[in-house]
Amino acid sequence: MGEEDFTGESKPFHSSPEQPTGISNLRQTIEFISSLIPLSHSVRVFAGKWQHIRNKLEELYSGLIAAENFDSGENPSLSGVVLSILATTSECYDLAKRCVDHSYSGKLLMQSDLDVIFAKFDNHVKKLTEIYKKGIWSNGYALVVSKPNLGASKEDMRFYIRDLLSRMKIGDLGMKKQALINLYDVVVEDEKYVKVIVDVGDVVHVLVGFLSSNEVGIQEESAKVVSVIAGFDSYKGILVAAGVIAPLVRVLDCGSEAGKVGAASCLMKLTENSDNAWCISAHGGVTALLRICGEDCKRDLVGFACGVLRNLVGVEEIKRFMVEESVVSTFIRLLRSNEEVILVNSIGFIQTISYGDELVREMVIREGGSRALLSVLEPKLSYSSKTREIAIRAIENLCFSSSTCVSILMSYGFVDQLLYYVRNGEVSMQELALKVAFRLCGTSEEAKKAMGDAGFMADLVKFLNAKSFEVREMAAEALSGMVMVPKNRKRFVQDDHNIALILQLLDPEEGNSGNNKFLISILMSLTNCTSGRKKIVSSSYAKNIEKLAEAEVSSDAKRLVKKLTANRFRSMLSGIWHS
Template structure:
């Protein structure tokens, strides 16, 4: 056997570049490994096994360069490790040659040889890592990493990533931390690196293991990196497969503030669809997150994503029940008062989701003061971001309109005036939303119709009859047709000549907005039930539009309206007007 070893030794010498570092065995090892990596790229068989071996070779390569840069040739542990590395490199070189030449005796035997060689390299990497960990090698090396420029080749990016991986595995604390910082920088700047992280074996596992590091800085930097990776749908499964959920929750419970923020952000991304909800719950995540949200001292940048995770989990019925029992409703009602938009938005959405389709929880939200807090957000005198206000408006619609007692409560608290304010003064997005909500409010009760008539909604709805959007025109017309069914509102509406003229003008068959004619006619029908209303319709310059519609037989409602206007008292007046105009 010894003799054969010598032959192999010679073979390496022939096939490897002459070493320029004299007899330094460390230099020779670096040189041989580099040469072996090149050779391994031309192997076309057992690709997966060679890929794994190459990863170990690159880790060893980076680790030995580190040792050389640390100028630690005098280190006895290292001096004894290098010769055994050289022996393994020799053996591997021989296997590589035989794979390239396809000159091996049997596939199974070769596979088994490759497994053995992989295990040897793995032991060398671990041994080198121990030497680093004992702190004998200093980390001057941490400064010499050079990052590929933007647009670098995939190989350069991989090499850089492997280099960082080696530092993370074998470096001391400072080196590990610096490698993580560098890693975070590149994945934030260029998403191609995220793909490389997933492709270069082991990086994800190292990052997940670091989440349990006793060094809080290491934990924190890892949480930042995995949070970036979790932002890509195609890689969420890789993180889950590496068992990331449990360590993330341990960080939430015991980590530093920065670590908790990274962990919460990562979990928020991983729970966007409820696939991983059970896993979070099973590891005690719900309790840890509720604790963060109910702790008055937690910073906003942590509470925001923590709320986000809980909002994502609330869709699972059993988890929702647990949250309700744990007092989540009152916690989130308090959080709506937060100064930070992300927390306001997440907590309102949480309350809306937890009460959705669940009457007892909806009543709990109301009892705990949920409606009052949402109306506070809409109060114009408080300064809330418009996004928060839109979400509060939607939440009120979802939470309150299914029960008449909640609608009464809304009205007692001044919601009608708030709605009118946003219809008159809101930015476009909230104005349309306010219109939709007002339209729904009209349909809830006679009380609501009266209150809206008193508040001044009718002239506002009339303005929307000319809107660009078909949906908006139709909602306004339908809401008005509901409001004028109330006698008190009808009397008010009849006093407004301009509005009646506009309604009649919009009935012109040549006018484009045909969709809401049935509602416009229905409004006019309501108005004919009082004399002054009929008079105003007949005296309007646009009264002929009704007859045009009736004659065109477009609308049976138009015929009914003509009939209603043609009672004896008005017939002569009408025929006079219509013949005069025709």
């Protein structure tokens, strides 16, 4: 059997790699380890113990290769450790060969030997770390291990991450920061590295430790990496178990602007299901987030802070604390922001905290929330259509459950704004405005009158011919409600085209469908005025009502025919009586 290289191909091995004469101890040790690592993959027995040994070998390899340009002769401590590593590696090579050949005398003895080798390698790693912490390793001496190409093997990725881990552990500040930058680059480029990071011991703990660093650059870069890891549901628990929340909150309190952005982004991901809400609150995170939202911070930071608070609102006690800390006033001020990211997140928060809570909803309206949302609909302002859609939905959710709130909205000119988007909005905004207008029509008699005065009926009539059945039905139902108001009914009848179109659109084949139902309802209302009855009866399309009634599929059509004929009979009697 032969050992495997990093490509997975077999190659012959021998009891100890041959080295050319004159090679340095450091180079010999590096090559010895590089030969031993692939050989260890050929071992099929004691897999768990060999995995632990291999992890230590990778740590040693990355540490030694980065020190290769350093003259170890000038540092007796380093030279001594290298010789010890070389000796242990030679012992390990012999054990690996015996495991591959199954030439060991007994399993218990081999397990004991492997435990001893692991302990020796672990001790070498600790000694090497102590030496490097004294300052002999710096950017000037560290060789950079090349980043693996896309599609590289898992082993190559692990080796690269272990090299970065060594630099983060024992490099100088410049090297630590560069290692963090490289780490961020690979996790953003290829999400497979996130799993490798979690699998390789100590990386997560080192990153969490760096969040408390006094060096701004180290803190910022580690926050960015941690935020990427937090984006994976499988690893959120690992970060929390490593104690990430407390240092993240400290960064929110006193970190740099960039550090706060990374911390807030990470916390937003960690609180998506509210599991970690209490932990954040316990460390003072809610207060820190509220302070950020109340200050003049950058849009990304405020946006993420809004997102975290929105996630925390689901916990009633935390929500009450926010309300006591004047969160409503803070977010109504943010509703007036020119930054759309802040505006959209603020609208989301206001809706979430108000949902199902009448007291908070009234507070939002009382403190100017509806007025602030209406300003987003102002056509002269340069908000995107998407932002306006979010604002109009928020207005509907906040204000339509109360006739008082609807009256306040209309006094601010909401009906005219709504009509503007029904006529001029992009397709999605136009349909949304129509849906909101339909619902507004059902809120009160006052709303029906205001919509009639604004000229809504003419536009609703146009939607009766829309391709979408839902749009046609909403327009018909809204009109059926509006013409119940006498003033609107008179206005509607004045246009001969209106009645003719409704009669024309009655479809006998659809029977008592929703659309027919509301069209007939409109006609029923119109029979309450003389001119309306006359125009219905005299229209060439009046036969559509009779067809529906004769088909015995629409009871509404039968009632309409009966009402029309009864009114005609009463008119005849009236004429005879006065003759």
